Amino acid sequence: MARGKNAVNRSKKQSGKKNKSFGNNKHYRKDKFTNKKHAIKDETKQRDFRKFHHKRNDSENSNKRRRVDEEIQRKDLTDDESSELETDDFKQLLSTFGDIVSSQKKAVESDSEDSDSENSESENDSCQNKLSSLVKDKHIDDQKLKSADVAEEKVESQYFNAGQNLQDDSEEFEEEYNDTEKEEPDDVSDPFTGHFCFDIAPELLDSVSVTPPKTQVHTENWPTLGQLIFNIPSAPVTSEKFLNKSYFPKVIIEEENVYAKSGTVPKYINEVNWSKLHVKTQISKNLSKANFSNLGALDENNPSPLTPLQKELFSIVNNYQDLFYPERNLSNGEEVRFIYCLHAVNHVLKTRLRILHHNAKLSRKDDVPEEFRDQGLVRPKVLILVPFKDSALRVVKMIMDILIPDEKANVMNKNRFLNEFSGSELIMPKKNPKPEDYEATFTGNTDDTFRIGLTVTKKSLKLYADFYSADIIVASPLGLRVIVGAEGESGRDYDFLASIEILVLDQTEIFFMQNWDHLLHILDHLHLQPRESHGTDFARVRSWAVNGWTRYYRQSMVFSSLTLPEMNSLFNKKCRNYAGKVRVINPVISGTICQVVVQLPQVFQKLQASSSLQLIEARFDYFVKKVLPQYKDSIMSHVLVFIPSYFDYVRIRNYFKREDMSFVQICEYSKENKIARARDMFFHDEAHFLLYSERFHFFNRLRIKGIRHILFYQPPTFPHFYSEMCNLMQVIIFYMNGSFNRPVFKKLSIKNKLFLQEANQSRHSGADSNMTVTVLYSKYDVQQLAAVVGTERASRMVTSERNVHMFMTGD
Structure with missing residues (x-):
């Protein structure tokens, strides 16, 4: 105490x-x-x-x-x-x-x-x-x-x-803020500034908003891309006021309106200077390594950081014009991917720099001037649609190499991404190898239901970002279709698509094989008015976005390995860029018919129809009334009917059932046991007809044995399927490294050739001379027909008064 x-x-x-x-x-x-x-x-x-x-x-x-x-x-x-x-x-x-x-x-x-x-x-x-x-x-x-x-x-x-x-991250901000002082974002010579920072003149708006748009057509031939067709909307005189401004104009009420200039035909790049091309300095030093590491080799004789194809593609893409390139293939796919990834990252960084620069100025101002409108209704600016997870994996890796090549760079959720988007590969058979294009298409993870948001900063990349805080969205059509939903569904969301400024469709031909309606549904929900504000500062929203003109500012890039009417329709109706559009149109010299090695007659029969809608009925009537009766005889057994459209497949199947005809069927919805049973019955002549859908062949590439006659209900969507199916009629195709090797096949002895024939054909199926190929076509199938027989032949066949044309192997 x-x-x-x-x-x-x-x-x-x-x-x-x-x-x-x-x-x-x-x-x-x-x-x-x-x-x-x-x-x-x-x-x-x-x-x-x-x-x-x-x-x-x-x-x-x-x-x-x-x-x-x-x-x-x-x-x-x-x-x-x-x-x-x-x-x-x-x-x-x-x-x-x-x-x-x-x-x-x-x-x-x-x-x-x-x-x-x-x-x-x-x-x-x-x-x-x-x-x-x-x-x-x-x-x-x-x-x-x-x-x-x-x-x-x-x-x-x-x-x-x-x-x-x-x-x-104060150090990162300080460095980036210094960049805003050095790099003025309001450079009118930059295509980004010229395209997005001005309203469209009323006359130009009228030209692009009508159907079809009022355009001027220009044709040029470039060294690598070949023949190009430019459709440039008509240029109003008032829009040329933009050219007289050497500084970034401040649009006020008292001033005369300054409009965006109309599109022009771009000049293709001879020498690559990233500064003159307005590529951000923070990524320009990474591009050479990122490009050639993905291509697999560095060409010492060509010190340029871009290949000739990439130079010409970037000349168009960097000009913010729409592009349809239907010649993407296995050899140039990575070159194409690098170009649109570079353009997407560069676009996002420019937008980001502009916003930061304006934020710094607004901290010293009381209100938001008109010139500081720099945003859309929502944040996502770039939408990249690819068919498989493996394609998305390649896109994200390419973006990482361009933006932050260091292995220790700050990439959030990287391990999760690699785990979910890699693996689950298809096991390719070694005994009977698939064709080379099949193995390349279906390599890696082939899941087609995915979506991922990417947030880009100066030195970091965030994966799995919420869509409303993401700059780039990489997804499949089905992955977005699940979110967008249909009318009347609860919980559907499509506001994040309201301000897309760059749209990329890569490997578009695979979308056609998956479900074309999913893609059209997504495009129909672009640039709709958002139902919620999502935290948007409307004082910073661009006036043309408020007016609902975003679709006229969006740049669309469509990359495909072939040309289809559906793709042309999409490019014509869904792509309305006021800067214009460019399409690559090169003639087909020979076509896949030259790859047929079996000696047999190939008959092409022309249909007459006044419209594409009337063609559906005309084709079916011609098939059941004129073509099919010729193949009902027992001599004409082992008939395979190759049908590209599933709707036509269902209609013909129902007709065969009503007529009680001897047939079996294989389509993309068939079960494995029924597929095996149908193949066995067809080979042993227990079924006269085999109905075979092109979509099943695309996803499986089976070698159907016992074929003596082929009926192409329509020219195949993929032209190499024509020669592939024809070559199955006589011998098993001799493959070396996944592709047919004609010289090696010719060196085989007669005994070995007969053995191959017997392995692919039933001994009791008929004579070797009794084999035919028939193709139904119309003037509306000219693009598919040109890919098979060549552009010049197709033009003559469509315009000729003759309705039947026959070719022999070797012609």
């Missing part, structure tokens, strides 16, 4: 000393706060405060000062209360600045870590400059400055980081 009393006494003595010390300094502290109070009331500084406090109520400021005066005049304060009072006045001052800065209109682009931390850093710099100026004018001593620094840190936390779990 005694020990406890002594401790209490010592505590009281120490407390008394503290109170005494406070009493000696009480008048000094009171004078200090009184001087500061009078300084604030100074008339000159009142004008400065009114400048900073233009949005605050005068009565509220008066009440705050009255409360501060009452606290200063208190005499009986404890030591803790006095220390709090010393900084409280500065807190009041700093909180006033904080209210001003927080009231500035900021870009609400997303909740990504990097953008928010950079915005707050820029605002803090502005707040610090204002505070430093005021403190210097009033000669506040060093002790108060230290207190102000502590209080400022609290204000930063309160006003800029409250309620957000964001990663602070």
Whole structure:
């Protein structure tokens, strides 16, 4: 007990000393706060405060000062209360600045870590400059400055980081902000600025909004791409006002409107200079390595960072014009992928730099000028549609190599992405290998239901970002179709598609084999008015986005290995870029008919139809009334009917059932046991006809044995399927490294050739001379027909008065 009393006494003595010390300094502290109070009331500084406090109520400021005066005049304060009072006045001052800065209109682009931390850093710099100026004018001593620094840190936390779990990267912001000072984003020579920073002239809008658009057609021949057709919307005279502006115009009410210039025919690139091509410096140093590491080799004789094909593709793409390139194949697929990934990353970085640059300027402004409109209705800007997860894996890896090639770079959720998008590969047979194109198409993970958002910053990449905070969306048509849903479904969402500025369709021919309707459904939901605001700052939304003109600004790129009427229709109706569109149209010299090695007659019969809709009925009637009766005789057994469209397949199958004809069927919905049974019955002549769908052949590539006659209900979608099916009629195709090797086959002895024939044909199926191929075609099938027989032949066959044309192997 005694020990406890002594401790209490010592505590009281120490407390008394503290109170005494406070009493000696009480008048000094009171004078200090009184001087500061009078300084604030100074008339000159009142004008400065009114400048900073233009949005605050005068009565509220008066009440705050009255409360501060009452606290200063208190005499009986404890030591803790006095220390709090010393900084409280500065807190009041700093909180006033904080209210001003927080009231500035900021870009609400997303909740990504990097953008928010950079915005707050820029605002803090502005707040610090204002505070430093005021403190210097009033000669506040060093002790108060230290207190102000502590209080400022609290204000930063309160006003800029409250309620957000964001990663602070001040060094990255400082470096990127320096870039904003060096790289002015309002360079009118940059196609990005010229395309997105101006409204369309009324005359130009009228040209692109009508169906069909009013365009001027130009034709050119480039060294690598070949023949190009440019469709440029008619250019109004008023839009040329843009060309006379050497600076970024400020559009105000009193000024004459400045419109976007119309599109022009691009000049193809001879020498690659990334600066002149307006490629961001932060990625330009990575491009050579990223490109040739994906191509697999570096050509020492060609020091250019782009191949000749890539130069010409980038000449068009960088000009923000629509492109339809129907010659993507196994050899140039990676070259094409690199170009659109480079363009997408460069576009996102330019948009990001522009927003950061405007944020820094807006921190010193009271309102948002018209020139600072730099956003869409939602954040996602780039949509890349690919058919399989393996394709998405290649796209994301390419973006990583372009943006952050370092293996230790900051890529969020990288391991999760690699686990989900790799593996699950199809096992290719070694005994009877699949064709080379099949193995290349279905390599890796072939899952077709996926979607992933990517958020791009200067030095990091976030995978699996929420769509409304993502810059790039990589998905399959089916993956997005699940989210977009159908009318009347609950929980459907398509607002994230409202502001897509770049659309990429890669391997479009596979979309046609999967489900073309899914793709059309996605395109129909682009640029619809969002149902919710999603945190958008409408003061920063571009005027053309508010007007609903985003579809005329969107750049679309369609890459395919073939040309189909459906693709042409999509490119003509869904792509309305006011800068114009470019399509590659090269004639087919020989066609796949030259790859047929079996000696047999190939007959092409022409149908007459007045329209594509009437063609459906005309084709069916011609088939069942004129063609099919010729193959019902027992001599014409082992007939395979090759049907490209599933709807036609179902119609013919139902007809065969009604007529009680001897047939078996194989389609993409057939089960494995029924497929095996149908193949066996057809080979052993237990079924006269085999109905065979092209989609099944695309996904399986089986070698059907026992074929003596082939009826192509329509020219095949994939032209190499024609020669592939014809070559199955006589021998098993001799493959070496996955492709047919004609010289090796010719060296085989007659005995071995007969063995191959017997292995592929039934001994009792008929004579070798009794084999035929018949193809039904019309003028609406000219593109598929040209891919089979060549452009020149197809043109003659369509325009000729003769309805029957026959070719023999070797002609």
